[in-house]
Amino acid sequence: MNRIEFPLRDTWDALLKRPAHTYEHIESIVRDVFEDVRNSGDEALKKYTEKFDGVSLSKIGVNEAEFDAAAAQLDDALKNAIVLAKNNIETFHRAQRTERVSVETAPGVQCWQEKRPIAKVGLYIPGGTAPLFSSILMLALPAKIAGCREIVLCSPPDKSGNLNPAILYTAYLCGVTQIFKVGGIQAIAAMTFGTPSIPKTYKIFGPGNQYVTVAKQMATRYNVAIDMPAGPSELLVVADDSANAAFVASDLLSQAEHGVDSQVILVTTSKSMLEAVEEEIEAQINQLPRKEIAKKAIANSKLILVNDNRQALDLIDAYGPEHFIVCMKDADFFVDQIQNAGSVFIGNYTPESAGDYASGTNHTLPTNGYAKQYSGVNLDSFMKQMTFQKVSEEGIQNIGPAIELMAEAEGLQAHKNAVTLRLESLKP
Structure with a gap:
């Protein structure tokens, strides 16, 4: 390790620099794969799975028999450890639930805020030398607690066309709704655009290598949100x-x-x-x-x-x-x-x-x-905050004149008229 003693404050910026990463050479590869998946769907996924993962698959979805086989392959000690972690993660994330916030800002003007789940979320879980089944716990459990309707998981298959049994077991345990044997750039593209097999999702979560990192950034150009810059x-x-x-x-x-x-x-x-x-x-x-x-x-x-x-x-x-x-x-x-x-x-x-x-x-x-x-992933990462307001006859009379003045000052006459018509209707 590099040893630095008593660094002067004006050297901190250079001292604290992360290792440099340039992704320019990757972006063109990602763009090409995205376009191919967008145009060719499942056929592109199978092509890239064979190219990058070295296995040819006739079907990319995981079936019930594979879940059963995965559970049988894991020893009870590991399964018990996963369940212990699951219980603690659920406990912490359930505690993050909050009630509706409601307030009357003026007589007759009721405003409130509610949280609603993101309907469709995509989870990317790396395989390879470090199959990160722990990330399923961290992502699928809050998604389930939040009430996400579809929780789609993609992970790369091994040379035999299988997913790591710990990944399958944990995904099933956490309530993932659909699992696919697709990795890398093509997985992110599939969850961005949707294919005949893989649903389009609204927000993509999960770790990955530099190719996955750039692919997630690319997804944001197509109106898909991501968890955070990684x-x-x-x-x-x-x-x-x-x-x-x-x-x-x-x-x-x-x-x-x-x-x-x-x-x-x-x-x-x-x-x-x-x-x-x-x-x-x-x-x-x-x-x-x-x-x-x-x-x-x-x-x-x-x-x-x-x-x-x-x-x-x-x-x-x-x-x-x-x-x-x-x-x-x-x-x-x-x-x-x-x-x-x-x-x-x-x-x-x-x-x-x-x-x-x-x-x-x-x-x-x-x-x-x-x-x-940025915050780390939490329960709110899988939810949207929506605001509501209800204005009564009394309420529009209380705030209407201020709205008229402000709209006119901004030169937005139609905004003013929307209030004026209502106020006129209430005159005796």
């Missing part, structure tokens, strides 16, 4: 001598193993902690099955020594981490004042992995500094 996973830990260096190193490596473009950062007020974490990373990294990936990510990562807690907090807010772990004696200072972080993990026994799997919070979070203006 980038490589990242973690920042702030720690002092009250922290456990082995724990801190394990947390940094837990994110480094996601991908070679992941970034992890330690901010500390203790030089001895910095050195201890550095040693622990060297000791632990070689034990990881994904050590080659982790080593490349660590090369892009930083150990930063700062003067005090205030400087640490200011630097962290300037970075805006996706995941933020606080292992400090004065943890409340950071917890109470942090402004920019996707999700916060507090104390030596709260690993980032807890939020990834089973504590109950959502692990779909803003990356690349977007924690400064």
Whole structure:
């Protein structure tokens, strides 16, 4: 890891830059696949599945027998773990439900706000070396709680034409309505336009590689919403001598193993902690099955020594981490004042992995500094807020003259007339 001691404030912008990513060369590929799927539907999906995933499929939908086979393949311990996580995630997201907000803004003018579910949502779940079935829990459960009518899931098949059994089991458990063996750009395109097999959706959620990231951005050009701008996973830990260096190193490596473009950062007020974490990373990294990936990510990562807690907090807010772990004696200072972080993990026994799997919070979070203006996925991500108003005869008489004056001042005579006619009708 890159070691930086007491960086001057005017160097922070350069210091906190994420690894550079350019997607220009990918965009033309994505555009071509989108057009092909738009014009050729399922045939294009099968063509790209054979090209990119190396398998020829006659049918892309998942049937009931495949669910049963998936459940039989998983051992009971894993199934019980998934159920435990499901229960905690449901508990946390059900608690986010709110009642209708209603108020009389003036006599006779009633206004209220209600939440309604997005009718059709699409979930993308990567397969490959890391089949992220945990993301199904994080996306399908709040979609179900919100009341989404259609929950469509796409995930790439393996060389045998199957989906990972944990993905199938979890999807069935969480109430996904339709599942398809389609991955990558073509999956996002299918959920954007719809095909004879795959329904068009109104909002697409889920992680993916750079091709999926660009495809989701492309989807927004066709009136389909996405969960948030996405980038490589990242973690920042702030720690002092009250922290456990082995724990801190394990947390940094837990994110480094996601991908070679992941970034992890330690901010500390203790030089001895910095050195201890550095040693622990060297000791632990070689034990990881994904050590080659982790080593490349660590090369892009930083150990930063700062003067005090205030400087640490200011630097962290300037970075805006996706995941933020606080292992400090004065943890409340950071917890109470942090402004920019996707999700916060507090104390030596709260690993980032807890939020990834089973504590109950959502692990779909803003990356690349977007924690400064975006929230992570939550129940409201699957809902729309609609406003209503009802104006009585008394109400239009109370607010009508003001509307007339404002409409006339803006030069919108028809707006004024819509009120004037009503007021005239109420005159004795």
